[in-house]
Amino acid sequence: MADPRTREDVPLIEARGILTQFGPNVIHENLDFEVRRGEIVGLVGGSGSGKSVLMNTLLGLKQPEGGTIRYFGKSRSDLSADEEMRLKNEIGVLFQGGALFSSLTVRENIMVPLIEHLDMPKELMRELADMKIHMVGLPTESAVLHPSDLSGGMKKRAGLARSLALDPQILFLDEPTAGLDPIGAHAFDTLILSLRDALDLTVLMITHDLDSLYAICDRVAVLVDKRIGVYDDLGVVARFDHPWVQEYFSGPRSRAAMATPAKKKRAKAVDALVQGQATRR
Numbered sequence: 001m002a003d004p005r006t007r008e009d010v011p012l013i014e015a016r017g018i019l020t021q022f023g024p025n026v027i028h029e030n031l032d033f034e035v036r037r038g039e040i041v042g043l044v045g046g047s048g049s050g051k052s053v054l055m056n057t058l059l060g061l062k063q064p065e066g067g068t069i070r071y072f073g074k075s076r077s078d079l080s081a082d083e084e085m086r087l088k089n090e091i092g093v094l095f096q097g098g099a100l101f102s103s104l105t106v107r108e109n110i111m112v113p114l115i116e117h118l119d120m121p122k123e124l125m126r127e128l129a130d131m132k133i134h135m136v137g138l139p140t141e142s143a144v145l146h147p148s149d150l151s152g153g154m155k156k157r158a159g160l161a162r163s164l165a166l167d168p169q170i171l172f173l174d175e176p177t178a179g180l181d182p183i184g185a186h187a188f189d190t191l192i193l194s195l196r197d198a199l200d201l202t203v204l205m206i207t208h209d210l211d212s213l214y215a216i217c218d219r220v221a222v223l224v225d226k227r228i229g230v231y232d233d234l235g236v237v238a239r240f241d242h243p244w245v246q247e248y249f250s251g252p253r254s255r256a257a258m259a260t261p262a263k264k265k266r267a268k269a270v271d272a273l274v275q276g277q278a279t280r281r
């Protein structure tokens with residue numbers, strides 16, 4: 001039967017009743033999850049809760065033992081080989097550490113997916129790669145550098161540039177700010193936000209970084225007890241009655257993350273308003 005939902009109603013990624021396991025070790029059971037077009041979703045959960053396995057399952061790198069995964073409203077298992085290939089090109093992935101080839105320059109790294117999937121002159125590929133380098137805020141000169149010549153933040157940006165090489169609609173990020181200092185992490189968050197807006201991306205991000213959750217995520221999904229326990233905006237998620245959620249969102253690091261510059265600015269504006277009213281009285 002045809003799906004009666006409109007294009008806007010259909011989640012871009014939709015997983016229903018997912019079961020994954022390694023031998024007798026069940027990782028996800030009856031897990032439902034979806035990501036809507038254009039949103040930035042943060043996926044959090046304790047260590048070993050199954051975030052990476054879920055991402056790999058959505059990516060098709062691990063076959064689930066049960067359930068269905070739909071992209072753009074169509075079940076992945078119904079895709080033809082051509083459609084599967086086109087879908088793969090619509091998904092960019094930034095793995096932890098960037099996963100760059102150490103023997104290639106930044107430009108050559110970005111050209112790898114272009115060479116693999118597109119039939120076009122090398123010169124044009126070089127130009128496309130350089131455009132991506134510019135897009136992620138790397139200096140032009142970094143095109144000819146090797147990963148070992150880059151700082152941690154630059155490596156992440158180079159990895160991001162490569163994941164965007166084929167102009168995907170969906171971006172998967174695995175702990176993108178891990179290992180960056182707070183300034184570098186904030187700059188990377190800002191970059192993700194502006195790329196989402198400029199390129200109309202849909203982003204799923206595994207993260208432990210509370211600052212990222214507060215700064216850029218539209219919704220946050222929490223993986224607990226083998227499924228998505230709560231999935232909503234942060235205000236709702238942080239109040240969810242589960243021991244892991246409470247520990248995660250009520251600790252000192254969470255309180256610090258909540259005191260974002262935007263919130264501090266708002267508090268200052270309120271202070272100024274109150275003081276202004278007081279002096280006028």
Ligand SMILES: Nc1ncnc2c1ncn2[C@@H]1O[C@H](COP(=O)(O)OP(=O)(O)OP(=O)(O)O)[C@@H](O)[C@H]1O
Binds near residue numbers: 045048050052054
């Ligand atoms: N290839 C594999 N073979 C067997 N077990 C695996 C495999 N990959 C993952 N697991 C198990 O699946 C569970 C979930 O692992 P996963 O890496 O998804 O956790 P995570 O939530 O991403 O953790 P972390 O935050 O520490 O990275 C763990 O118990 C892990 O040991």
